[in-house]
Each structure stands twice: as C-alpha cells, then as structure tokens.
Amino acid sequence: MEKEKNSNQKSRRNFVEQGLKFGLLTAASGALLAKVFGRSENPESAETVELMSTDGTLMQVPASAVSHTHESKSAYNPREGFPNRKFVMVVDLAKCRNAKKCQSSCNKNHYITGENAWIKIYKMQDSEKSAPYWQPTLCQHCDEPACVKVCPVDATFKRRDGIVLIDNNRCIGCRFCMAACPYSVRVFNWSDPWQGEAVEQAEYSPDYAGVPSQKGTVDKCDFCPHMIDKGELPHCVSACPNDVFSFGDMYEDTVTNGSGQSFKLSKLLKDRAGYRLMESLGTEPSVYYLPPSDRIVDFEEGLKNYTEFQSVDKPQEP
Amino acid sequence: MNTAYEKIINDLAPKKFSWRGKIWVAFLVAVVLVGLYSYVQQIRYGLVITGMRDYALWGIYISNFVFFVAVSLVGSLITAILRLSDVHWSTPLTRIAEIIAVAAIIMAGIAIILDMGRPDRVINLFLHGRLQSPIIWDVVVISTYLVLSVLFLYYPLLPDFTILSKYFDNNTRLNKWYRVLSLNWTGNEKQTKIYSRSIKVLSVLIIPVAFAIHTVTAWLFETTYRPGWDSTNFGPYFVAGAFVAGSSAVIVVMYILRKMYKLENYITDHHFDLMGKILVMLSLLYLYFNINEYLMPIYKSTEEEATHLRSLFTGEYAWLFWVVIIGGLVIPVIIMVFRGGRKPFPLFIVSLTVMVCAWWKRYLIVIPTLSHPFLPIQGVPESWHHYKPTWMEWSITFATLAMAMLIITFLVRFLPIVPIQETAEERGLIEGHQTQHS
Structure with missing residues (x-):
C-alpha cells in the first residue's frame, strides 16, 4: 500500500x-x-x-x-489519464447506415459476453413528420458526468484527458451510476461474464474495460485508452466502413476518422451544425453529433441489419 | 407496595411464547431460511437470479428498502414528537413504536446490502467513501438513526429493567440479564435527572435525523434526471408517506399484541380512536403531496413526464396505481373519518390495507420510472423491456419482512410492551421516578 x-x-x-x-x-x-x-x-x-x-x-x-x-x-497512469489531452469524438449521422461494424468490433475487442452492447445504433425519429435516422450511441464521456457525481466509492472517475472510466476492482455494484446516466450507456454484469481463460487471467487495468469483466460490477465504453496509448484509434472508429466516427483531441482542434483523414474540429462542428445529446441537462458530453442531412445512403438500407432485441451476438466457441 | 401496582407489573412483564407464538416464530424462521437459500444462490450466480436487468436496474430490493426506511420513521413521530408536545395518551404505544423503528431501520440497512452486486466490497464505502454521493449521506444518517433509535428504545427501559429483575427473582438467568441491562438503576435523584435530560435530548435529536433518513432516501432518486424522480417535491413527499406507513404499522402491531397479551386495560379503544385520527390526518397530508407530485407534471405534460404518468394513470401500472391511491389512501380516510371506522377491528383491517398499499406505493415510485429512459430501449432481449421479479427475489424480500417481524417478536418476548414504570406513574400508583421506595 x-x-x-x-x-x-x-x-x-x-x-x-x-x-x-x-x-x-x-x-x-x-x-x-x-x-x-x-x-x-x-x-x-x-x-x-x-x-x-x-x-x-x-x-x-x-x-x-x-x-x-x-x-x-x-x-501514464490509468486513473490520471494523458496529460494535456482532451479527447473528443464526432459522429456523423449523415454517414451511418447501421452497418453495425462499430458494434461488432467493440463487442469483440472488449470481449462482451452480456446481452447489452456498449455501443448501440439507435433507430431514432425526433418527431412524426421528420425523417428517421441511425444514431450510434456510446458513453458520452461527459465533462459534468452524472455517474461520477453519484458514485459512493470513487469507482467511476473522470480523468484529466476527459475520459470517464470504471475501476471494476472497486465498484460495489449499487448501480446508482446507471440510474443517473441519462444516456443509458452503462451495462451491468448480472452474472459471471465467462470470457474465456485468456481474458479472465489478463491483468486488470481500468483503461481497458472488459479485460476482464467482473460479475456484479458496471461496465461501459472506455473510449479505448489502451488504443490511444498505442497511438491508434478506438475500435469503433477504425471498424466503421463509412467513416461515421472521428476521434481526436480538443486542445489540438483536430479529429481523425477511420480512413485517416483529419478535420479541424471547430470548423467541422460549425459547418455541419454539430450538437450534443441532451444538451439541456448540462452534462457537457465529449461526443458531438453531426445532423443526418444530405445522407450518403437511405435510412431504409439500415433496416435489414436492424434487430430490436439484440446488440451482442451469442458467444461462439472458437 | 400496593396491589394495583403489582397487578400492572404482572400484566406487563414479558411472557413466554404460547403455542401460537411458537408456531409464529417457526413460520418466520422458515421464511427467513428460504430467503437465505435464495441469497446464497444470488451470491453464487450474481444478480442474474433476479428480474432486474440493465434498464430495470433497481427492483423490489430497493422499493422494499425504501419501505423499511419509511416505517422506521414512526419511532420519531410517536415517541419524540408526541413526547415533546407533552401528549400523554401515547405512553403505552411508545415502546411498540420504538421496537418497530429499531426493527425497520436494521432491516433497511440489510435490505440495501442485498441489492449490491458486490456485497463483499461493502467496506469500500468506508475506505473510499465520497461525501458527494447521496449513498454516503444515506450510510451516515441511517447509521446515526439506528444508534439513536436503539438508545431511544433503551433509555426509557432502564426503570423497567430494574422492576423486571426484581419480578423475576426466582429465575436467575433473566434476573441477571435484567439487572445488567438496568445499569444499576435505582431511581435516585441524580439518576433521574440524567435520565430525563437524556430522553429530552434524544427526543430533540432524533427528529431531524428521522427527517434526514427519508429525505436522503428520496434524494437517491431525485439526484437523477429521470422523469418521475426529477421532482423537488420528493423529500417532503417521502417523509409524509413514511408517517402513513409507520403509523399504520403501529396500529397493526398494537392490535395484534393487545389481543395476544390481553392488554385491553392498557391499550384501550380510545387509543385506537386517537391513532385512527392521526392516520386520517397523515393520509390527507400524503394525499396532498401526491396531488402535487402528479397533477402539476400532467398539467404541463412535457413529453417525458407525460409518457411516465400515462403509464401510471392509464397504462401498464394503472391497475396497481389506482388500487394504491384509492384503496390505500382515499377509502381508508373515508372509513376512518367515522367513529365506527376507528374501532379496533375495523381500524386494524384498514391499517393493514394502508400498510400493504404503502409497500406497493414504493414499487410504483421505483420501477415505472426505469422503464422510460430518455433514449428508447433497443438492442436488449424483449424480456428486459419489463420488470418482473423472480420467485427468488420475492423470497429474499419476504425474508427481510419476516426478519423484521422476528426482531419485533423477540423484542416483545423480552421487553415490556407497555412501559411499566411510566404507566404506573401516570396512573398515580407511584411517585414520579421513585420506583424503589413506593
């Protein structure tokens, strides 16, 4: 100690x-x-x-x-985060066609064995007369995180680089953070995750969520600090075939998509009228959305991939 | 010593269980054991044995916890508030109220641990506790209230313990226990002075703490953004509801004890009449808070609130909601307004109904809100869209209720249900605080 x-x-x-x-x-x-x-x-x-x-x-x-x-x-210390960084993500709704590659890549790389994925593509429609669209939703890594505010034991915490993580070795499983999160991104390990020996024996660190998951504790999207540390993009960003996601550093005002193209963040948000989810709650998310105007594909195309009741494929033995 | 005084001691001294008492205890123990079995399964397999999932993330464990906290508030009402207002008719009920309060607050503490995914890490609350979290506030106020309630039960017992150790002088074990517990109470001037001052201090202290335990419990919900919980009315609404639940519990218990131990001379029809009046007043107060809680949001009908309230008024919870409001508050008030409705038996039935509805009311506060999150429920199995408690979850919940009744039963077995000394004093059979030399 x-x-x-x-x-x-x-x-x-x-x-x-x-x-x-x-x-x-x-x-x-x-x-x-x-x-x-x-x-x-x-x-x-x-x-x-x-x-x-x-x-x-x-x-x-x-x-x-x-x-x-x-x-x-x-x-680098997983509780403190990277110094002088502030990670942000931009999700371009005009490009999403519910290909679900982000989800399957996330599920695979975080060894998700439960029935609720950490990144979900919601079928959204804001009002009856407006157009439906696909909305990939992951942890918003809020700057005023409601989950961190209510955690009784400092198990979920906000790092100086903007990332919100969970220390699964400390979590007591009260699920208050799940009740507090307005984005419903937190997932509980209701039973033993059974992730296979290799994952279960891996050394645990909060900055690689799901390796391993623990029964009776909360999990969620971790913004992939383990990938950032290697100089790579989060799994969902690089898995997306349509460059829906861009990831980067707000201090550098730059975000990079899966194809390696970089954009000036402030210009992108201004030109495309970027917004954040439930801005009125004051949670200050780190994930920005670009509205689904001038879409590259029809909304209907995503319907063939849509399964209302499933976001994680049943685990298959290799 | 006069014979009337001896009769009081004879009537009120704790008695051995009758055969009915033994069956009752065996029944409660059996219920607890079934719950214990389920809890072992829960420890082994995780909370997956319950009906809770990522959307319905809290269930009857939490609503049951809220119910226990609510019931425990009654100790402060009957004993502290009435004592400070110099009301004497409630003296025979003070011990019953305190016993219920102690049992309920102990079980509240246990009920919340049952809900934890990692009960093995409960120590983290002390090692890593964050004062910013409402859960830590709850830990602080509930443990404070537990200590105060135990003291508040214990102090007024000191004279009674001395009386009892004398009364059981042929039973060496009981005699010894009561003597030890009486802390050598003789009733001399110095002791009496400390005694009455301590009780007065406790009466004052326990009121804000009692309000705090249920206000903080309300804040566990109110600190979130969710429609149905996001209400500034929640603190007082919970406290008012708690007094309803607690007083109905006192009426139920006092009816049963009066019948079992033939205490008609001590817990009279008049007591039922007055408790009925108190319950009417508290129920009306609670109804008033309910109107505030539901009418204003439905008047405005913002999208989220309207979705939530429609599920209560006309949707999937409507049946339960109206039974609880009409059957658990409105009709009981109408019955109890009439003198006949405050007679012991009708009042017992009414209070039992109020108490059961109070339990379900907490269910309606906790569960429906969780089925209407801000983002639509998608990508989870269909069964996750609705919460349905499993039998194991029920058995654990019933076990906590049985445990509470078991605690009450054992306290009743060894403590005088009606304070002996205070009753004798009020009847003028002994001088104030002079047990020994009358």
Whole structure:
C-alpha cells in the first residue's frame, strides 16, 4: 500500500514534469495528433518534422522534440489519464447506415459476453413528420458526468484527458451510476461474464474495460485508452466502413476518422451544425453529433441489419 | 407496595411464547431460511437470479428498502414528537413504536446490502467513501438513526429493567440479564435527572435525523434526471408517506399484541380512536403531496413526464396505481373519518390495507420510472423491456419482512410492551421516578 502510494506520488511528479514539457511542446509545435494519429512518416534522417498547428498552418519542428512524446507514455497512469489531452469524438449521422461494424468490433475487442452492447445504433425519429435516422450511441464521456457525481466509492472517475472510466476492482455494484446516466450507456454484469481463460487471467487495468469483466460490477465504453496509448484509434472508429466516427483531441482542434483523414474540429462542428445529446441537462458530453442531412445512403438500407432485441451476438466457441 | 401496582407489573412483564407464538416464530424462521437459500444462490450466480436487468436496474430490493426506511420513521413521530408536545395518551404505544423503528431501520440497512452486486466490497464505502454521493449521506444518517433509535428504545427501559429483575427473582438467568441491562438503576435523584435530560435530548435529536433518513432516501432518486424522480417535491413527499406507513404499522402491531397479551386495560379503544385520527390526518397530508407530485407534471405534460404518468394513470401500472391511491389512501380516510371506522377491528383491517398499499406505493415510485429512459430501449432481449421479479427475489424480500417481524417478536418476548414504570406513574400508583421506595 505504502509503496504503491510512493510510486503514485512519484509518477504524479513525473506527470507534472512531463506535462510541462508536453505543454511547451504543444504550444510550440501544435497538433501532436498528426504524429500520433495522422500516421505521418517520421523521417529518420531528416532533422525536422512537418506538423500542422491549431490554426491549420504547416510548420517545421525538430524531430528530437517530437520524440519526447513517446517518453511521456511511461508515466501514464490509468486513473490520471494523458496529460494535456482532451479527447473528443464526432459522429456523423449523415454517414451511418447501421452497418453495425462499430458494434461488432467493440463487442469483440472488449470481449462482451452480456446481452447489452456498449455501443448501440439507435433507430431514432425526433418527431412524426421528420425523417428517421441511425444514431450510434456510446458513453458520452461527459465533462459534468452524472455517474461520477453519484458514485459512493470513487469507482467511476473522470480523468484529466476527459475520459470517464470504471475501476471494476472497486465498484460495489449499487448501480446508482446507471440510474443517473441519462444516456443509458452503462451495462451491468448480472452474472459471471465467462470470457474465456485468456481474458479472465489478463491483468486488470481500468483503461481497458472488459479485460476482464467482473460479475456484479458496471461496465461501459472506455473510449479505448489502451488504443490511444498505442497511438491508434478506438475500435469503433477504425471498424466503421463509412467513416461515421472521428476521434481526436480538443486542445489540438483536430479529429481523425477511420480512413485517416483529419478535420479541424471547430470548423467541422460549425459547418455541419454539430450538437450534443441532451444538451439541456448540462452534462457537457465529449461526443458531438453531426445532423443526418444530405445522407450518403437511405435510412431504409439500415433496416435489414436492424434487430430490436439484440446488440451482442451469442458467444461462439472458437 | 400496593396491589394495583403489582397487578400492572404482572400484566406487563414479558411472557413466554404460547403455542401460537411458537408456531409464529417457526413460520418466520422458515421464511427467513428460504430467503437465505435464495441469497446464497444470488451470491453464487450474481444478480442474474433476479428480474432486474440493465434498464430495470433497481427492483423490489430497493422499493422494499425504501419501505423499511419509511416505517422506521414512526419511532420519531410517536415517541419524540408526541413526547415533546407533552401528549400523554401515547405512553403505552411508545415502546411498540420504538421496537418497530429499531426493527425497520436494521432491516433497511440489510435490505440495501442485498441489492449490491458486490456485497463483499461493502467496506469500500468506508475506505473510499465520497461525501458527494447521496449513498454516503444515506450510510451516515441511517447509521446515526439506528444508534439513536436503539438508545431511544433503551433509555426509557432502564426503570423497567430494574422492576423486571426484581419480578423475576426466582429465575436467575433473566434476573441477571435484567439487572445488567438496568445499569444499576435505582431511581435516585441524580439518576433521574440524567435520565430525563437524556430522553429530552434524544427526543430533540432524533427528529431531524428521522427527517434526514427519508429525505436522503428520496434524494437517491431525485439526484437523477429521470422523469418521475426529477421532482423537488420528493423529500417532503417521502417523509409524509413514511408517517402513513409507520403509523399504520403501529396500529397493526398494537392490535395484534393487545389481543395476544390481553392488554385491553392498557391499550384501550380510545387509543385506537386517537391513532385512527392521526392516520386520517397523515393520509390527507400524503394525499396532498401526491396531488402535487402528479397533477402539476400532467398539467404541463412535457413529453417525458407525460409518457411516465400515462403509464401510471392509464397504462401498464394503472391497475396497481389506482388500487394504491384509492384503496390505500382515499377509502381508508373515508372509513376512518367515522367513529365506527376507528374501532379496533375495523381500524386494524384498514391499517393493514394502508400498510400493504404503502409497500406497493414504493414499487410504483421505483420501477415505472426505469422503464422510460430518455433514449428508447433497443438492442436488449424483449424480456428486459419489463420488470418482473423472480420467485427468488420475492423470497429474499419476504425474508427481510419476516426478519423484521422476528426482531419485533423477540423484542416483545423480552421487553415490556407497555412501559411499566411510566404507566404506573401516570396512573398515580407511584411517585414520579421513585420506583424503589413506593
């Protein structure tokens, strides 16, 4: 316990140091996302790297400075999160045709064995006369999270990078967070998850939800910090065949979709009239939606994939 | 010592179970054992043995918990509020009310643990408790109320314990226990002074704590956004409802005890008459809060509220809703307004109905709201759309109710149901607080 505390403190101090470096770097060089997500080639021989700043201009940055970002990973603590990041997601409803690849990828990679998926594609219709549309819905990673507010034991928590996670080793299973969440994104392990020996024996960390899941505790979408840590996009983002999802960092004002295209977040939200779900509740979600206007496909096309009563395929033995 | 005083002691001293009492205890133990079996299954397989799922995420465990908290409030009403208002007719009922309060608050604490997915981690509430969470507020106020209720039951018993240890002087075990419990009470001036001051302090302290336990329980729901729970009326609405549930419980218990132990000289028809009047007043108060709770939202009929209220008024819960409101509040008030309705037997039947409806009222507060989330219910098995408690869930719930009755039964077995000393004093058979030297 004592040792853990010490190392926690140490890593916190590291964080501050790394954070400062990181902050300076961000201020100087702008978007790191291009490095992390943009899959830009890192020219080994060149002395400088081309990066895009927050206002969209390209600039040259010494390659040695960029390499610092990789060091900061070693200081990463799942409860604290990545320093100087604020993760956001944009969901383009005009592109969704209920292909459900996001869902199956999420189910598979988080080893979901229950009957309620963490990402669900809702069949929505706001009023009788308006058009129906498909709405992929996952944890909104609110900045004023109702779930975190009510948790009696600090099992669900908000990190400084905006991600809301659950510590399944601490959760007491009171389900108050589920009652508090207006987006119905939280899922309870009513029985033993039976995820198979490999997953059940895996070392648990809150930043990879579902590995393993625990009976009697709450699970939900974790925004895939385990993928971010590797410099990759969350499973749903890269699985989507239609580039519905874009993921990125609000401080860098950039989001990247599954095909690797990057957009300026503020411009995207402005041009496409982005909005958030149930804005009036004051939960300040980190997930933005682009309205389903000028859709690439008909709503009806998604109906063939629609199953009202199922979001997780029955587990099959490999 | 006069004979009238001895008769009181004789009448009120705890008695061994009759054969009926033994059957009653055996029955309760059996119910508890069935519940225990189900709970072992729940520990083994998880909450999957219940009818709860991700949408109906709380069920009868929670509504039953709310019911227990509600009933426990009556201790503060009958004993503290009436005591402070210098009302004396309620003296023979104070112990019954306190026994019910203690039993109910103990079971409330147990009922909430039964609902937990990880009861093995209950210690986390103390290791990692967050004061910002209403659950921690509930832990704090309920444990405070438990302590205060036990003290409030115990202090007024001190003179009675001394009397009883004398009365049972031929039974060494009982004699010893009562003597130890009496804390060497002799009724001298110094003791009497501390005694009456402690009871006064407790009476004052217990009232805000009693209001707090049920207000905080209301806040468990009110702190969410969900239609049906998102109401500023919830705190007082819960407290008013709690007094209804608690007083009806007192009437039911006092009727049964009076009959079993032939206490007609102590718990008289007049007591029933007055308790009936109190229940009328409290029921009307609760009806008033119900009108506030339902009429204003349905008048505005915002989309979410209207969906919720329609399910109560005309939808899937309508049958239960109207039985509870009409059968559990309106008709009982009409019956109890008449003198005949406040006679012991009719009042017993009415109170029993009120009490059962009060249990279902909590069901109507907890469950319907959960079936109308903000986003539509999709992508889950059809059975998850509706909540239906399983038999194991029922058996665990019945076990908690049986446990509460078992606690009441055992307290009644060993404690004088009607305070001996206070009754004797009020009848002028002994001088105030001078048990020993009369």
